[in-house]
Amino acid sequence: MKRNSQAFSPELNPGGRIKRTGWTGRFVPAVSGILLLAVLLCFSSEMRAAERQILITGEAFQKTRVAVSGFTRSGAPDASALTQTLSETLRFDLDHSGFFTTLPDIKQAEVFVKTDYTVSGNDIATDCYVYEVSSNKALFGRRLSGRADQARRVVHRMADVIVKEMTRVDGIASTRIAFVADGGERHKDINLIDYDGHNLVRVTNDKTFSVAPDWSPDGSKIYYTTYLYGYPRVCSIDLETGKRRVISSYPGLNAFPAISPGGKEMALSLSKDGAVEIYAASLDGKQPRRLTRSQGGVASSPCWSPTGTQIAFVSNRGGGAQIYAMNPDGSNVRRLLSGFSYVTSLDWSPRGNHIAFSARYGGTLQIFLLDVDRRTTRQITSGSASHENPSFAPNGIHIVYVRTSGYESDLYVVDTRDKELQPYRLTSLQGNETYPTWSPVGY
Amino acid sequence: MKPLYMIALGMAAMALVLCPGCKKKPIVKPSGPEDVVDLTTIEPGELPLTEPPPITDFQEPENKEIFRDIHFDFDRSDIRPIDRPILEGIAGYLKENPKVFLLIEGHCDERGTNEYNLALGERRALSTRAYLANLGVEEHRMVTVTYGEEDPLDPGHTDESWAKNRRAHFKVANQAAPAPATQ
Known part of the structure; x- marks a missing residue:
C-alpha cells in the first residue's frame, strides 16, 4: 500500500496556479486563511463532464491519478503528529477507494486535492479543494467538521465526499467490519474495526462463543450466534444502545440470519426439524417457514441478492460443499458453479453482478468472483495461504476475507478490480480473526 | 367417590402435561371439599421435553x-x-x-x-x-x-x-x- 506521508512537492503553489484558471469566481481558490462554504457551491458543466469521464465500471478499470498535498494547518505547513495522521489517512482512503491512485507529482496527475484544517478546542474543521489538473479548474470544495479526537473519522468522511462527487458511488472510508476474534480459552467475541484497521471495538464480552455476525441493512444492529445459553441462539445487539434481544431459540442450531433487502423478513439456518436447513422468518424469528430440503446435507449461510429476488446459500446436498441459489419461497433451486469443489462460503455483491466465493484450488482455498450474468469466474486471491469467507464492501469493489497462513487467521482487504494494488492486512490481533462481514453503510 | 377422584386426578395430570409451569394452580374446580386434590403430591410422570435440559x-x-x-x-x-x-x-x-x-x-x-x-x-x-x-x-x-x-x-x-x-x-x-x- 502506498503511504507516502511527505509534504507535497513545493513546486506546486496552489494559490498561484489555480488563480490563473479564470474560474467564474464562485469558487474561491485555496489560499491560506480563506475559508470555503462549499455546501453553497453549485456544480459546473465542466465538473459533470469530469464525472462522466471518471465513472467507469467493469474490469478494464483505470484509476484516476490524484496528487494529494499534505494537510496544512490554518493555512500553514505543519509537522505535528495530527497533521501527519490526517494526511496519511486521506492518502490511504483515496488509494483504497477503488477509484483513485495517489502520486506525489502533480504533473502526472489528473486531479489535485488540497486540504487544510483548523482546530479549536475539541472541534476540528477540515477543508478540501479538488482541481482538475488539465484545465486548472476547481471542481468543488467542501468543509467537514467534527470532534478533534475523532479526526480520522472527519477525514474518512472527506474521502467519501471526494469519491461521491467524482464517481457518484458511495465511498467506503466511513464503513467498518464486524468480525470474530479469540477472546481467551473457549471464548470468541464479536468485534468492530474501521475499514482501514483502526478503531477496534469489542462488542461482546460474554466469556462464551459469540460467532457468525451479520448486519441489519441500516447498519444499526448486528445479529450473531451466541452460546450464552449453552445452545447456539441468534440474538441482536443495537450498536447505539447496546440493547440485546434473543431472536431465535429453537432446539438445535440457530444461526446465519440474513435480513432481506426490504427489511421485512430474514433467512436463517435452523435444525429444529432434524436437519440443518434454511428458513424464512419474521424479523423477530417467529413463524419460520422451511425453504430448503437438503437430502442429508446442510443448507447454511443464506445471502440475499441485493434486489431480494434470490437467496444464495451453501449446501453439501450433492456430496460436497457447493453454492446454490433459489427463489425466496424455496423454489427454483439451482447450482451456481461447475468445476469448483469445496465451496464453503459466499457473498453476493451489493451491485448484484457478482458473487464472491471460496473454493479448493491447488491444495489450498482461494477466493473467486462469479459474474452472475455472464457465468464466468475470475480468481481474486492467490498464493499458498488459504483464503475464504469473502464479504463485499458496500461499493461492490472491495472484499474482506480470512487469510490463514501458518494456522493463524487474519483479515485482509482486496480491491477486486486492481491487480497491482496489494491486499492490505486489516487485523493483527493475537490469535485468529474470522467471520468478517462488511457494514452495509458508513457510520 | 373413587371414580370422581380418578377423573379429577386424570384431568389434573392432563393439566400438568399441558402446562408444566403451573403445578400449584389446579384448573379443575373440585365439586366438594373431600375431592380436593393436592397436585404437589402427584409424582410428575414422563413428560416429553419441549425444551432441552440446560x-x-x-x-x-x-x-x-x-x-x-x-x-x-x-x-x-x-x-x-x-x-x-x-x-x-x-x-x-x-x-x-x-x-x-x-x-x-x-x-x-x-x-x-x-x-x-x-x-x-x-x-x-x-x-x-x-x-x-x-x-x-x-x-x-x-x-x-x-x-x-x-x-x-x-x-x-x-x-x-x-x-x-x-x-x-x-x-x-x-x-x-x-x-x-x-x-
Missing part, C-alpha cells in the same frame, strides 16, 4: 468405554461402519437407563469456513441422533449442539489431529425432574 446439566459420562467419540470423514456427516458398535453400545445403555439424557456435540476440523463448519457440526450431531433413534432411543432424550471448528480436541494441524477433531462427543444428564426452560 447444557450445564450434562456431564462427561462415567462410562467412558461406552460413550466413546465417533468420527467422520472430511466434509461428511454419515456414520462410518466402524463406529456402529459404539452407537449400539450407547443405545443399549440409554435403553437400560431411561432417565438418562444424551447431549451430542458435533465438531469439525479447522479446515473450511467457520460458518460452514458450524452447520456441518450440527449435521454430524443430527446424523448421530438419527442413528441412535433408529436403534430405539427416544428422540426427545437426545439433544444436539454444534461447536463447528471452534472447540478442537487436538490443537494440532496434522491429518491425525484433524481426524480426531471431526467427531461427535457425548455427555449425559440424569433426568431427576422435568427440565426447566433454559431461558
Whole structure:
C-alpha cells in the first residue's frame, strides 16, 4: 500500500496556479486563511463532464491519478503528529477507494486535492479543494467538521465526499467490519474495526462463543450466534444502545440470519426439524417457514441478492460443499458453479453482478468472483495461504476475507478490480480473526 | 367417590402435561371439599421435553468405554461402519437407563469456513441422533449442539489431529425432574 506521508512537492503553489484558471469566481481558490462554504457551491458543466469521464465500471478499470498535498494547518505547513495522521489517512482512503491512485507529482496527475484544517478546542474543521489538473479548474470544495479526537473519522468522511462527487458511488472510508476474534480459552467475541484497521471495538464480552455476525441493512444492529445459553441462539445487539434481544431459540442450531433487502423478513439456518436447513422468518424469528430440503446435507449461510429476488446459500446436498441459489419461497433451486469443489462460503455483491466465493484450488482455498450474468469466474486471491469467507464492501469493489497462513487467521482487504494494488492486512490481533462481514453503510 | 377422584386426578395430570409451569394452580374446580386434590403430591410422570435440559446439566459420562467419540470423514456427516458398535453400545445403555439424557456435540476440523463448519457440526450431531433413534432411543432424550471448528480436541494441524477433531462427543444428564426452560 502506498503511504507516502511527505509534504507535497513545493513546486506546486496552489494559490498561484489555480488563480490563473479564470474560474467564474464562485469558487474561491485555496489560499491560506480563506475559508470555503462549499455546501453553497453549485456544480459546473465542466465538473459533470469530469464525472462522466471518471465513472467507469467493469474490469478494464483505470484509476484516476490524484496528487494529494499534505494537510496544512490554518493555512500553514505543519509537522505535528495530527497533521501527519490526517494526511496519511486521506492518502490511504483515496488509494483504497477503488477509484483513485495517489502520486506525489502533480504533473502526472489528473486531479489535485488540497486540504487544510483548523482546530479549536475539541472541534476540528477540515477543508478540501479538488482541481482538475488539465484545465486548472476547481471542481468543488467542501468543509467537514467534527470532534478533534475523532479526526480520522472527519477525514474518512472527506474521502467519501471526494469519491461521491467524482464517481457518484458511495465511498467506503466511513464503513467498518464486524468480525470474530479469540477472546481467551473457549471464548470468541464479536468485534468492530474501521475499514482501514483502526478503531477496534469489542462488542461482546460474554466469556462464551459469540460467532457468525451479520448486519441489519441500516447498519444499526448486528445479529450473531451466541452460546450464552449453552445452545447456539441468534440474538441482536443495537450498536447505539447496546440493547440485546434473543431472536431465535429453537432446539438445535440457530444461526446465519440474513435480513432481506426490504427489511421485512430474514433467512436463517435452523435444525429444529432434524436437519440443518434454511428458513424464512419474521424479523423477530417467529413463524419460520422451511425453504430448503437438503437430502442429508446442510443448507447454511443464506445471502440475499441485493434486489431480494434470490437467496444464495451453501449446501453439501450433492456430496460436497457447493453454492446454490433459489427463489425466496424455496423454489427454483439451482447450482451456481461447475468445476469448483469445496465451496464453503459466499457473498453476493451489493451491485448484484457478482458473487464472491471460496473454493479448493491447488491444495489450498482461494477466493473467486462469479459474474452472475455472464457465468464466468475470475480468481481474486492467490498464493499458498488459504483464503475464504469473502464479504463485499458496500461499493461492490472491495472484499474482506480470512487469510490463514501458518494456522493463524487474519483479515485482509482486496480491491477486486486492481491487480497491482496489494491486499492490505486489516487485523493483527493475537490469535485468529474470522467471520468478517462488511457494514452495509458508513457510520 | 373413587371414580370422581380418578377423573379429577386424570384431568389434573392432563393439566400438568399441558402446562408444566403451573403445578400449584389446579384448573379443575373440585365439586366438594373431600375431592380436593393436592397436585404437589402427584409424582410428575414422563413428560416429553419441549425444551432441552440446560447444557450445564450434562456431564462427561462415567462410562467412558461406552460413550466413546465417533468420527467422520472430511466434509461428511454419515456414520462410518466402524463406529456402529459404539452407537449400539450407547443405545443399549440409554435403553437400560431411561432417565438418562444424551447431549451430542458435533465438531469439525479447522479446515473450511467457520460458518460452514458450524452447520456441518450440527449435521454430524443430527446424523448421530438419527442413528441412535433408529436403534430405539427416544428422540426427545437426545439433544444436539454444534461447536463447528471452534472447540478442537487436538490443537494440532496434522491429518491425525484433524481426524480426531471431526467427531461427535457425548455427555449425559440424569433426568431427576422435568427440565426447566433454559431461558
